[in-house]
Amino acid sequence: MGITPKQETLMATKDIDRSIMRRKPIDDIEEENLHSGLMKSLGLWQLTAIGVGGIIGVGIFSLAGLVAHGSETEPGVGPAVLFSFLIAGLASAAAALSYAEFAGMIPRAGSAYTYGYVALGEIIGWFIGWDLLLEYIAIVAVVAIGISGYFDAFLTGIGIQMPAWMTSTPDEGAGGIVNIPAIVVCLLVTWILSRGAKTFGRFELIAVGFKVVLILFIIGLGIFYINTENYDPFMPSGFGPVVAGAATVFFAVFGYDAMSTAAEEAKDGKKHMPKAIIYSLIVAMILYVAATLVLTGMQNYQDIDPKAGFASAFNGVGLPVVATIISVFAVMSILTVMLTFLLGVTRVWFSMSRDGLLPGWFAKTDHHGTPQRVTWIAGIGSALLAGVFPIKAVADLTNIGILAAFVVVCFSVIVFRYTKPDAPRTFRLPWMPVVPAFGVLASAFLMLQLHWETWARFGVWLVIGLIIYFGYGRKHSLMNPDSPRHEELVEMHRPLA
Numbered sequence: 001m002g003i004t005p006k007q008e009t010l011m012a013t014k015d016i017d018r019s020i021m022r023r024k025p026i027d028d029i030e031e032e033n034l035h036s037g038l039m040k041s042l043g044l045w046q047l048t049a050i051g052v053g054g055i056i057g058v059g060i061f062s063l064a065g066l067v068a069h070g071s072e073t074e075p076g077v078g079p080a081v082l083f084s085f086l087i088a089g090l091a092s093a094a095a096a097l098s099y100a101e102f103a104g105m106i107p108r109a110g111s112a113y114t115y116g117y118v119a120l121g122e123i124i125g126w127f128i129g130w131d132l133l134l135e136y137i138a139i140v141a142v143v144a145i146g147i148s149g150y151f152d153a154f155l156t157g158i159g160i161q162m163p164a165w166m167t168s169t170p171d172e173g174a175g176g177i178v179n180i181p182a183i184v185v186c187l188l189v190t191w192i193l194s195r196g197a198k199t200f201g202r203f204e205l206i207a208v209g210f211k212v213v214l215i216l217f218i219i220g221l222g223i224f225y226i227n228t229e230n231y232d233p234f235m236p237s238g239f240g241p242v243v244a245g246a247a248t249v250f251f252a253v254f255g256y257d258a259m260s261t262a263a264e265e266a267k268d269g270k271k272h273m274p275k276a277i278i279y280s281l282i283v284a285m286i287l288y289v290a291a292t293l294v295l296t297g298m299q300n301y302q303d304i305d306p307k308a309g310f311a312s313a314f315n316g317v318g319l320p321v322v323a324t325i326i327s328v329f330a331v332m333s334i335l336t337v338m339l340t341f342l343l344g345v346t347r348v349w350f351s352m353s354r355d356g357l358l359p360g361w362f363a364k365t366d367h368h369g370t371p372q373r374v375t376w377i378a379g380i381g382s383a384l385l386a387g388v389f390p391i392k393a394v395a396d397l398t399n400i401g402i403l404a405a406f407v408v409v410c411f412s413v414i415v416f417r418y419t420k421p422d423a424p425r426t427f428r429l430p431w432m433p434v435v436p437a438f439g440v441l442a443s444a445f446l447m448l449q450l451h452w453e454t455w456a457r458f459g460v461w462l463v464i465g466l467i468i469y470f471g472y473g474r475k476h477s478l479m480n481p482d483s484p485r486h487e488e489l490v491e492m493h494r495p496l497a
Contacts, residue, residue, distance in 0.1 A: 020121065020122055020123035020474060021121035021122065021123065022121060022122050022477075022479045022480075023117065023118060023119070023120070023121050023122070024114070024117045024118050024122075024125070024355070024479060025118075040264070040265055040266065040267050042262060042265050042266045042267060043266075043267055043272065044272040044275060044276060045205065046202075046204065046205055047259060047262065047266055047272055047273065047276035048275075048276040048279045048280050048283075049204050049205040049208040049209075050204050050208075050259040050262060050276075050280075050340050050343070051255055051256040051259040051276050051277060051279070051280025051281070051340075052208050052211075052212070052255070052280045052283050052284060052336075053204050053207065053208045053211070053255065053336030053337060053339065053340050054255020054256065054259055054280075054336070054337055054340030054341060054344075055252065055253060055254070055255035055256065055280055055281065055284040055337075056211060056212075056215065056252075056255075056283075056284050056287060056288075056337075060215070060252060060287070060288060060291050060292075061146060061150065061308070061309065061310060061330045061334060062145075062146035062149060062150075062306070062307060062308070062309065063146075063248060063249050063252055063395065064081055064085070064249065064252075064288075064291070064292050064295055064309055065295065065304045065305060065306050065307070065308070065309025065310075065312070066248070066306040066307075066309075067081045067084055067245040067248055067249055068081040068292075068295065068296055068301045068304055068309070069301055069302065069303075069304040069305075069306045069309075070237075070241075070301075071306065073451075074241060074244060074245075074248075075236075075237040075241050076236065076237060076241075076301050076302065077235065077236070077237055077241045077242045077245045077301075078233065078234065078235065078236040078237070078296060078301040079230070079231045079234045079235075079292075079293075079296035079297070079301065080234055080235040080236075080242045080245075081242075081245060081249070081292050081295075081296060081301075082289060082292045082293060082296075083235075083242050083246075084242050084243075084245035084246040084248075084249050085246075085249055085252065085253070085285075085288045085289065085292055086289070087242070087243060087246035088246040088247075088249050088250040088252070088253045088446070089253050089281075089285045089288070090442065091246075091250070091406075091438075091439065091442035091443055091446060092250070092253040092254055092281065092406075093281060094410060094435050094436060094438045094439030094442060095254070095257075095406040095409060095410055095439045095443065096256055096277055096278060096281045097278075097429035097430070097435055097436070097439075098406075098409050098410045098412075098413040098429060098435075098436045098439060099111075099112075099115075099256065099257055099260055099277050099409060100273070100274035100277045100278055100427050100429065101274070101413055101417075101425060101427050101428060101429045102115045102260075102409065102412070102413060102416075103260050103263060103269070103273035103274055103277060103427075104270050104271070104273060104274040104425055104426035104427040105270070105423055105424065105425050105426070106118060106263075107263035107264065107266060107269025107270050107273055108263055108264055108351065110125075110129065110261065110347070110348055110351030110352070110355075111132070111257060111260045111261040111263070111344070111347070111348060112128050112129075112132060112257060112260075112405040112406075112408060112409050113125055113128050113129030113132060113348050113351060113352060114351060115408075115409050115412050115413075116128045116129075116408045116409070116412055117129075117355075118412075118416070119412035119413070119415050119416040119419070120408070120411070120412055120415060122357075122474075122477060122479060123469070124408060124412075125357075126352075126357055126465070126469045126473055127408075127462070127465070128404070128405050128408045129348055129351070129352045129357070130352075130461070130462070130465035130468075130469070131401045131404055131405060131461075131462070131465075132344070132345070132348045132401065132405060133345055133348060133349060133352075133378075134397070134401060134461050135397070135398050135401030135402055135405070136341045136342070136344045136345035136348070136378075137345050137378055137381050137382045137385065138382075138385060138394050138395075138397050138398040138401070139337070139341040139398045140186060140189070140338050140341050140342050140345070140378075140379075140382035140386075141182070141186070141382045141383075141385035141386035141389070141394050142386075142394045142395045142398055143334055143337045143338045143341070144179075144182035144183070144185045144186045144189075144338060144382065144383070144386040145179060145182050145386050145389075145390075145394065146307070146334055147181070147182065147185050147330075147331050147334050147335070147338075148179050148181040148182040148185070148386075149305075149307030149308045150307075150308050150311060150326075150327045150330045150331050150334070151181050151327070151331055152181070152307075152308075153305070153307070153308040153311040153312075153323070153327045154311075154324055154327035154328055154331070157311075157315075157320055157323055157324040157327060158324065162181075165177040165178070166178065166179075166180045166181075178387045178388060179386060179387050179388075180387070182383075182386035182387060183383045183384075183386060183387045185335070185338070186338070186379055186380075186382045186383035186386055187379060187380070187383055189335060189338040189339055189342055189379065190342060190375060190376060190378075190379025190380070190382075190383075192339060193339055193342050193343060193346070193370070193375055193379075194370060194372055194375050194376065195370075196370050203339070204336055204339060204340070207335060207336045207339075208336055210329065211329075211336060212283075212287070214326070214329045214330070215287050215291060216287075218291065218294065218310055218326065219287075219290045219291055219294050221322065222294035222295070222297075222298050222310075222313070222314075223294060225297075225298050225314075225317040225319075226293075226294065226297035226298055227297065227298070228297065230296060230297050230298070230299065230300050230301070231296065231297060236301070243446075243449055244449045246446060246449070247396075247399055247403075247446040247447070247449035247450050248395060248396065248399065250399045250402070250403065250446055252284075252288065253281070253284065253285070253288075254402050254406070255280065255284075255337065255340055255341070256276075256277045256280050256281055257344070257402070257405065257406075257409075259276065259277070259280065259340060259344075260273060260277065261343065261344040261347035261348055261351075262343060262347060264347075270426045271426055274426060274427035291310075294313075295309055295310060295313055298313040298314070298316065298317055299312065299313040299316045299317075303316060308327065308330075310323075310326050310330070311323040311324075311326050311327045311330070314326060338382075342375070342378060342379060342382070345374075345378045346370075346371055346374045346375045346378055347371075349362055349371070349374040349378065350362065350363050350365075350371040350374060353374075354478075355477060355478055355479075356473070356476045356477045356478040356479075356480070356483055357469065357472075357473035357476070357477055358468075358472075358473065359472075359476075361373065362374045362377075396450050396451060396454040397454055397457055397458065399446075399450065399454075400447055400450050400454050400455065400458045401458065403443045403444070403446055403447045404443075404447065404458075406439060406440075406443040407439075407440050407443045407444055407447075409439075410436040410437070410439035410440045410443065411436070411440055413429065413436050414432070414433045414436050414437065417432055417433070
């Protein structure tokens with residue numbers, strides 16, 4: 001008896017279901033690491049520096065002032081911006097512990113993309129990887145816009161006024177057309193990263209040292225200029241905007257996830273990655289709490305410059321020279337955030353291409369062990385985004401993507417703990433499943449605080465991604481036995497002669 005059209009359709013549907021839910025075995029990860037072409041040159045403190053470099057930057061130098069002061073669409077939260085950071089940090093901590101467990105078990109370049117692929121299946125891995133490509137590029141753009149604001153403040157401080165048309169976008173008013181300084185800094189950072197992970201790691205370690213010294217200097221000097229009257233009212237707009245502010249400043253507390261994309265370039269990824277993730281978040285949160293108290297204590301929240309908060313605060317207390325120094329070093333220190341996330345997008349892109357979900361052309365590395373093609377494509381993409389969009393729109397687009405990634409990672413670590421309980425783990429997060437479940441709920445809650453336009457842009461990007469996955473990725477995946485590249489996976493597992 002022949003197969004009816006209905007049965008044929010059901011069989012095809014089941015075949016698709018099986019293919020999109022196939023999971024990458026951990027054994028494949030180990031073999032791919034041996035054949036990756038990426039150089040292992042990063043130690044614990046370089047990894048920690050990359051994490052701190054990715055976390056501390058535009059969040060403290062720009063977004064803290066933006067949320068405290070408010071915008072045309074959101075009321076200012078005043079000194080209560082401290083609570084916004086703490087709420088975001090608490091949600092991020094749950095995700096950080098989940099990342100730490102996965103990073104110690106799967107030290108691979110794909111980070112959240114790989115964790116989702118291994119624990120939940122290919123379609124989830126694709127969803128989160130495609131998500132991260134946009135979000136990391138958007139982060140680089142946000143930071144470039146923040147640097148542009150401080151650069152403009154520095155020039156103003158020495159008596160040079162740049163034309164508004166070349167320092168802001170049309171949405172920001174004042175005759176803005178394109179943000180040229182933001183574009184230039186994106187291309188500069190791309191060039192630095194193209195020189196290889198070893199050069200990048202050294203630069204990051206030195207730059208992060210300067211950054212921490214700068215923030216300690218700001219806190220130490222700013223304490224003497226705090227006016228406690230500026231803390232009254234502490235929460236001028238109520239608790240609702242504080243929570244919404246947490247969704248915006250969440251941008252400032254998740255740099256460790258981009259750092260985890262460098263796992264294959266770590267000398268001992270299984271041992272060092274979990275420690276670097278936890279150390280970097282602890283250092284960042286301590287500095288954030290102190291810095292936000294100083295910022296809102298020095299200047300009334302209504303007078304804070306949303307683009308260059310600390311520069312305006314020191315100008316406000318009669319220290320223009322200090323404001324100029326801060327503007328210069330803020331530009332230098334924020335560069336580390338751009339480097340960390342540009343590294344992140346290139347390594348996720350590289351990993352997806354190596355897995356066959358995107359063309360293998362992108363996974364080629366040069367003599368530096370660097371995927372040059374995706375490095376320059378991502379760098380130019382971030383430059384275009386930074387040049388034409390205002391900072392809040394890009395920051396919110398970034399946050400919804402990262403929060404979605406956190407939901408997947410926190411859920412994945414629960415699933416994997418029970419489906420693969422015997423898998424070797426160099427770090428086990430405590431209070432399973434309470435901590436990752438809290439991470440899922442907290443991240444989802446913060447996503448709901450974002451504007452509907454952000455959700456619409458995010459939805460369009462995901463639809464484009466699904467079209468590419470079903471049109472190319474599912475067929476060419478190395479996990480697909482019928483893929484023309486499946487032999488690459490077989491070759492990885494072939495014993496050496």
